[in-house]
Amino acid sequence: MNEHPEAEITLRWNEPEVSYDVVIVGGGGHGLSIAYHLATRHDITNVLVLESGYIGGGNTGRNTTVIRANYGIPEAVRFYQHSLERYRALEDETGRAMMHDRKGLLWMAHSEAGVRQERARSAVNQAFGAETVYLEPDEIAEVCPEVDLTCGGGFPTVLGASFHQGATARHDRVVWALAEGAMRRGVHVAPGTAVIGLVHDAGRVVGVETAGGRIAAGTVVSAVGGNATVLADMAGVRLPIRTHPLQAFVTNRHQRRFDPIVASGDLGFYVSQTARGQMLLGAEIDRQPSYSRRSTHDLLASLSHRAITVLPFMRELRVLRQWTGSCDMSPDYSPVMGDTGVDGFLVTTGWGTWGFKAIPAGGEVMAERIATGVVPELMAPFALDRFGRDRTLADRGSSGTH
Amino acid sequence: MSLRIRCPHCGPRSVEEWVHGEIPVVPDAIADPDARDVDRGYMHTNEHGVVREAWFHLSGCRRWVTLWRDSRTDEWVEPPG
Ligand SMILES: Cc1cc2nc3c(=O)[nH]c(=O)nc-3n(C[C@H](O)[C@H](O)[C@H](O)COP(=O)(O)OP(=O)(O)OC[C@H]3O[C@@H](n4cnc5c(N)ncnc54)[C@H](O)[C@@H]3O)c2cc1C
Ligand SMILES: [Zn+2]
Numbered sequence: 001m002n003e004h005p006e007a008e009i010t011l012r013w014n015e016p017e018v019s020y021d022v023v024i025v026g027g028g029g030h031g032l033s034i035a036y037h038l039a040t041r042h043d044i045t046n047v048l049v050l051e052s053g054y055i056g057g058g059n060t061g062r063n064t065t066v067i068r069a070n071y072g073i074p075e076a077v078r079f080y081q082h083s084l085e086r087y088r089a090l091e092d093e094t095g096r097a098m099m100h101d102r103k104g105l106l107w108m109a110h111s112e113a114g115v116r117q118e119r120a121r122s123a124v125n126q127a128f129g130a131e132t133v134y135l136e137p138d139e140i141a142e143v144c145p146e147v148d149l150t151c152g153g154g155f156p157t158v159l160g161a162s163f164h165q166g167a168t169a170r171h172d173r174v175v176w177a178l179a180e181g182a183m184r185r186g187v188h189v190a191p192g193t194a195v196i197g198l199v200h201d202a203g204r205v206v207g208v209e210t211a212g213g214r215i216a217a218g219t220v221v222s223a224v225g226g227n228a229t230v231l232a233d234m235a236g237v238r239l240p241i242r243t244h245p246l247q248a249f250v251t252n253r254h255q256r257r258f259d260p261i262v263a264s265g266d267l268g269f270y271v272s273q274t275a276r277g278q279m280l281l282g283a284e285i286d287r288q289p290s291y292s293r294r295s296t297h298d299l300l301a302s303l304s305h306r307a308i309t310v311l312p313f314m315r316e317l318r319v320l321r322q323w324t325g326s327c328d329m330s331p332d333y334s335p336v337m338g339d340t341g342v343d344g345f346l347v348t349t350g351w352g353t354w355g356f357k358a359i360p361a362g363g364e365v366m367a368e369r370i371a372t373g374v375v376p377e378l379m380a381p382f383a384l385d386r387f388g389r390d391r392t393l394a395d396r397g398s399s400g401t402h
Numbered sequence: 403m404s405l406r407i408r409c410p411h412c413g414p415r416s417v418e419e420w421v422h423g424e425i426p427v428v429p430d431a432i433a434d435p436d437a438r439d440v441d442r443g444y445m446h447t448n449e450h451g452v453v454r455e456a457w458f459h460l461s462g463c464r465r466w467v468t469l470w471r472d473s474r475t476d477e478w479v480e481p482p483g
Contacts, residue, residue, distance in 0.1 A: 229448035238429070238445040243473075287422045288405070291450055292476040298404040298418055331444050387444040388437070 009096070009176045014188035016215050020048045022370060023208055023217035025195045025231060027051025029060040029171075029356060030348050031223035032178040033363020034370075035187045040093075041364070042371035045186035048215065049179075050208065052194035056175030058225040060356060062325035064248050064282045065171050066261055066272065066402040067357040068105050069130040070163040072121045072395045075381040076334060077128040082378060083361030084165060090360055096177035098169045099275055104260040105166025106135070106143055107400075108310075110155035114266045117397045118161040125163070135160035144260055152309040155267065166261050168272055174359060198234040198345070205235055205344040219370055221346045226291060226326025228349035237340045239349060240387055244285040245292060246327045246353050246401060247299045251317035253277035262310065263400055269306040270402050271314075279317060281307055282402055285327060285353060293324040327352045334393035337366060337382045338375055346370070347384065353401035405476055411463040423456035423466070449473050452482065 022038060024031045027049050038044040051057075067087055069080035091098050109115045118134065125132035137149050140160040149157045179189055197209035198220065207216040222231040226243040254277055263270035268284045283303040286296070300322055307314045330336055330350035335358065337348050348366055351358060365379035375383070386392055405417040428441045447453075453473050456466050470479045 227450075229446070230450050238432075238441060239448070240444040240446060242424075242446045242448050286405075287417065287420070288455075288471070288476070289422075289424070289446075289448060289453075289473060290476050291474050294476060296404040298416060302418070388440045392444075 009180050011176070011179060011183055011189070014190050016048055016050070016188065016190050016193065016210070016212065019216040020188070021046040021218045022048070022221065023215060023219070024049045024221045024223055025208065026058070026223035026225060027055040027179070027189060027191060028058045028223060028225055029056070029175055029178070029359035030351065030362050031221070032175060032182060033359045034221060034223060034348070034366045035182040035189070036178040037363045037367030038370060039182050039185035039187050041367055044371055047182070047187045049182070049187065049189045050193045050195055050210065051189070051191045054191050055179055055189065056172050059325040059327065060171055060175055060359070062248070062323055063171055063356045064270070064272065064280050064402055065168045065356055066105070066270070067167045067169060068163055069165065070105070070107070070121060070125050070132045070161070070398065072124055072398040073393055074124065074128045075393055076395050076398065077125055077130050079361055079378050080357055081128070081130045083358050084167070086360035086364065087167070087169060090177070094177040094181045096173060096180070098173045098177060100167055100169045101275070102165060102167040103272070104143070105163040106140065106260040106262050107161045107163065108140065108147070108157050108262070108264045109159045110151060110157055110264065110266040115159045117265065118159055121398060122161050130163065131165060132161050132163045135162050144262060146258065146311050146313055147262065148310065148312050151267070155309065168261065170275070171356065195231065203343065205342055217344070219344055219346060221348065221366065221370070223348045225351070226328050228328045228347065232340070232347065235340065235342050235345045237342055237345065237347070239347070239384070240331050240336065241328050241349055242289040243291055243326050244329050245290050245294070245324045246282070246285045247295050247322060247324045248280065248282045249300060249303070249322035250274065250281070250320050251279040251314070252320055254279050254313070254317060263402065264310060265397065265400055267306045267310060269303065269310060270400065271307060271311065278320065279314060284401055285329065291326055293326060295322040295324050332392040332394045333396045333399040335362070335382050336384050337362065337379050338369055338384065340384055352399060354399050407457055407469070408478065409459050409462060410467060411465060412459065415459070415462055419459060419461035421458040421460050423458060425454055425456055452479055
């Protein structure tokens with residue numbers, strides 16, 4: 001399996017010019033998707049994407065790539081279902097395989113509270129177009145015979161919810177395909193260039209500062225993942241965001257194909273198998289807000305224990321690599337997209353531990369907002385001003401860090 | 403590596419025993435009382451640097467301690483000045 005799309009796609013990076021219609025800060029999945037959709041949907045190509053490191057080197061390149069739409073509130077189900085459908089179309093549209101692999105998602109509950117949540121969520125899913133069905137324990141055994149239904153005796157599985165469209169995709173292929181698609185139409189992308197300040201004029205943001213100088217912009221979009229607050233501070237905007245580390249690890253190869261993505265809300269654990277056969281595991285965020293991307297032994301030990309509780313065969317596997325990203329967590333576990341109250345400065349943030357699946361739709365709606373000045377319907381509920389209007393979108397139970 | 407927190411009562415203990423408590427700071431520049439309420443309820447300073455915070459030793463002495471940490475590195479630092 002070719003895991004190095006960089007070798008297939010050659011991109012020639014740009015030296016930034018002095019002025020652009022749109023400057024996007026952050027060359028992760030969201031920043032590049034905004035650029036891609038500006039160019040392909042609205043013919044806006046006088047666009048620059050600035051990335052402090054290498055493209056996709058932030059959370060997008062560290063994520064476990066679960067794509068699903070089984071969220072708990074109508075606004076989110078609609079948004080993620082649309083994004084999930086767009087992911088598949090993106091492969092044809094860009095002509096680049098993203099190793100999109102639909103394998104289904106099995107989400108288990110081991111407590112009364114967990115069961116209540118899964119039932120409520122399935123009902124909302126069905127009502128708003130995401131196909132989720134409950135499974136009794138004997139049906140779980142059919143979908144995934146490897147699961148220990150007693151979970152080591154301590155957490156008997158009471159119910160499962162199966163989301164058939166659950167999928168994974170290869171993160172760097174998504175990033176490179178979007179960058180290539182945007183650049184082919186004239187968008188500039190400059191890795192290794194950090195934004196260190198914003199340029200203000202009469203209460204508006206009119207450009208960015210880099211070590212190489214000032215770049216003027218009609219609109220500046222912040223798409224900087226865990227650094228959202230750092231950028232917003234430069235604009236004088238307060239965000240409801242705390243940055244938390246999220247860790248993951250991958251094992252050596254498991255010799256059998258392991259099909260569904262398996263998750264347990266009660267145990268705070270999920271796992272999927274990569275194209276190379278490795279088992280890829282994730283858990284909950286670290287409790288302290290932090291920009292540190294240090295991995296901890298605490299997490300490794302506790303997550304391994306949970307994994308073996310659910311899937312005893314994993315006892316035989318070895319850990320190959322462990323890593324950490326910086327997640328932009330919002331208080332209601334929903335994203336924050338759009339206007340900030342400061343003209344010329346838009347944000348896409350609050351993607352927390354679940355924003356990879358949102359890359360196609362997130363870029364599409366932000367591009368439409370920039371091009372038309374009108375906030376698209378799919379995006380409107382996620383506005384920053386919802387917190388001041390008592391319109392928060394609480395969906396903690398669905399976020400599940402993947 | 404793992405984060406350890408120095409409890410003045412129990413000694414250094416793993417972060418797993420603790421509950422993190424943010425000490426909210428509403429910027430003085432926000433004057434309007436309603437806006438201050440919204441800020442206190444939802445917004446975060448999310449310091450990129452040294453932060454003062456409270457930790458509750460849940461699986462220990464069950465007391466709160468106030469500590470200073472550099473959020474870029476997770477190193478504990480002395481209270482400034
Ligand atoms: C371990 C882990 C597992 C996850 N699993 C899943 C999952 O299974 N499914 C899912 O949907 N989501 C998952 N996520 C969440 C997902 O990775 C993110 O929500 C998503 O990638 C966010 O994309 P982004 O483009 O907003 O941010 P990023 O990919 O972080 O991109 C932001 C970019 O901005 C750059 N930047 C920052 N500051 C500056 C600056 N001042 N100037 C220029 N550039 C700057 C950074 O270098 C970075 O490349 C996971 C996250 C982690 C960490
Ligand atoms: Zn103590």
